[in-house]
Amino acid sequence: MEFAVVGKRIPRHDAVSHVTGRTLYGVDIVRPRMLHARILRSPHAHARIVAVDVSRASRLPGVCAITAADVPCNRYGFTHVDQPVLADDRVRHRGDAVAAVAAPTPERADEALQAIKVEYEPLPAIFDPIAALGPDAPRVHGDTNVAARVNIRYGDIERGWQESHEIIEETFRTQMVEHCHLEPHAALAELDSRGVLTVHASVQRPFLIAADLSKILGLPMNRIRVIAAAVGGGFGGKNEITMEPIVCLLALKAGRPVKAVYSREEEFQATTVRHPYIITCRTGLKREGALVARQVSILSDTGAYVSWGAWTLSKASIHAAGPYNIPHVKTEGVLVYTNNCVGGAMRGFGVPQVAFAYESHTDTLAEAVGLDPVEFRLKNMMKDGCVLPTGQVLDKVTLQQTVVRAVGLARPEEDRTP
């Protein structure tokens, strides 16, 4: 079927305004009489908050300050409602916000932050996800550091081991990385002439932000409007609220528009990151190279809060065995709290970690049975009708075509014919 517009190489509708600097990103939006917000963060990875005193900061000319006491509902989260807007009982990582100020100039706001006094009682902290599972490890929330478990079983793994001629196990580790979107998180809150609290924010999910703001601020949804204008990159890093409730509370308290922009340091320390994983792949295969069984265990460090950690672990676990036809699969995922940076959504949502593991492992397996990596993959890869470990049957499986095309592109001197 021939289409008139679909399938055409049309330049982005916003290309000209982007490259000529006319696009207004979240960081570009300003208002007359606007105040600048700054956030005070924890100097401790884990500590009890004894007292927060913003009285001296509040006395500075034009300065408005808030603490946890100003937040109507101070917990949010998707699967686990465990994260405060401003820390109250404890700080659980160094990115935790403890208080915030708004001032007529950024310099005055910095001065006001210095004037806030917080008394902490440091607590033992835990940074190693394996040690965090130990019986004596400091607890980040409640009485266990295990935040979630994901188990997926397909076939009969024990039978799979018995039917295998060779079993190979490897362990892989992935690192913590930041999204590094060029535009940092930014938000401006103002009351419009109708009394609707309007938030211009650099976010990927304005409707989720609006729903969370409604709960946190205790305002009906028709009094809140979130606009995500042009967003300078997100990659999953702008999937949840960050400073939006803070600028809203400050704007309501000060009666003026309030804007915040994160520094690059805050982006690293205080926003979500890609979870570091420890992944063990154990695979049984036949002498001639057919895959029979695979067990994958994943330990995911979610840091101080769950955020999207349980869902990323679920997506990682579902895809941990890779795009291969394996009759017996078992996946066990564990999500653990530590006092590290908070793991969240990032492009690939847990699957880049396991893809690194399963594809490195695939080459090891190919070598073990004396097959070329391409040949081994073609022999074992999923085809139409193959079943994922969740029982989902696949169709339109184009893996083989992608291999053939990639091989052709990688060796253009050898293969120029279509």
Added chain:
Amino acid sequence: MKRRGRGIACMLYPVGATSYPNPGSAFVKVNPDGTAVVFAGATDVGQGSTTVLAQIAAEALGVEFAAITMVTADTEHTPYDFGSVASRVTYVVGNAVRQAAHQAKQVFLAAAAEVLKLDVSGLDSAAGWVYAKGFPERRLPVAEAAARAYALSGRPPLGASTFNAATTFLDPETGHGKPYPCYVFATQIAEVEVDTETGEVVVVSIAAAHDCGRAVNPLLVEGQIEGGIAQGLGYGLLEEMVLEEGKVKNDQLVDYVIPTMCDMPEMRLAIVEEPEPTGPYGAKGIGEPSLLPTAPAILNAIYDAVGVRIRELPATPGKILAALQDMRVPSERGPS
């Protein structure tokens, strides 16, 4: 000495989700001059989704691309969307836009039917014209049909729709269910050059073949693949947050290095188009998957070049040199 190697990596990745509801929605209004405004909650985070949704709307209405204006990502002025996540916008919101546009189109087709003296079921529209199917000489500009819908029929052409792929929640015990509506597949092959004296890796080329269903805009699909390769290269070779007692030590882009244009390899791209019956015009998605095979393809290429298997990301020169030295001095270490 500099040694070259090649590595391959494959992947599968889902588009959208069906283990939880994640609807997308759209309103469409056609103006009396045949231009149209599409209201959709989806956020363009730089991937170009607003352009793709405008293309889908133009195709569905049968008008030129330039006739579409998009209003997006405003919780007061646009209908609900779950968000720009899960590589779902083209598939989910694209379906909602297509359906809403189809509704609006039925209104101006009905107005045109009166002029053309034909039954509405025999009409379609493309490139700004309403025409008789199989007899395109009998036609009327969309602008005239739309103007007539307002001024004579008293019925402005509007549409409103939501799309949500059927949800099946997962069994908590076995993990079984159908968590995703459809899948895309890809293969990347990396060629690297490893300096055995310094451990430094240069990625010479990446061949990338990606299935995205129908490519609504091949230019933007290629942009996504190139961006994914850049991010995957950073993940495989460069990026790592270093924490000390929970404090990020490299919290500046001078210490935490992401790839620049200078690090980018020659990229040879192929789009494998396998239209998905449930997607808008067969489209699925490309956002997240483009990154997945890059790091493992590079690390497999390093192994092919120098026989070193790095099992901890990123594959820094330090790790590669240490592994090369371990190979030269026979050690007690096992394979993992």
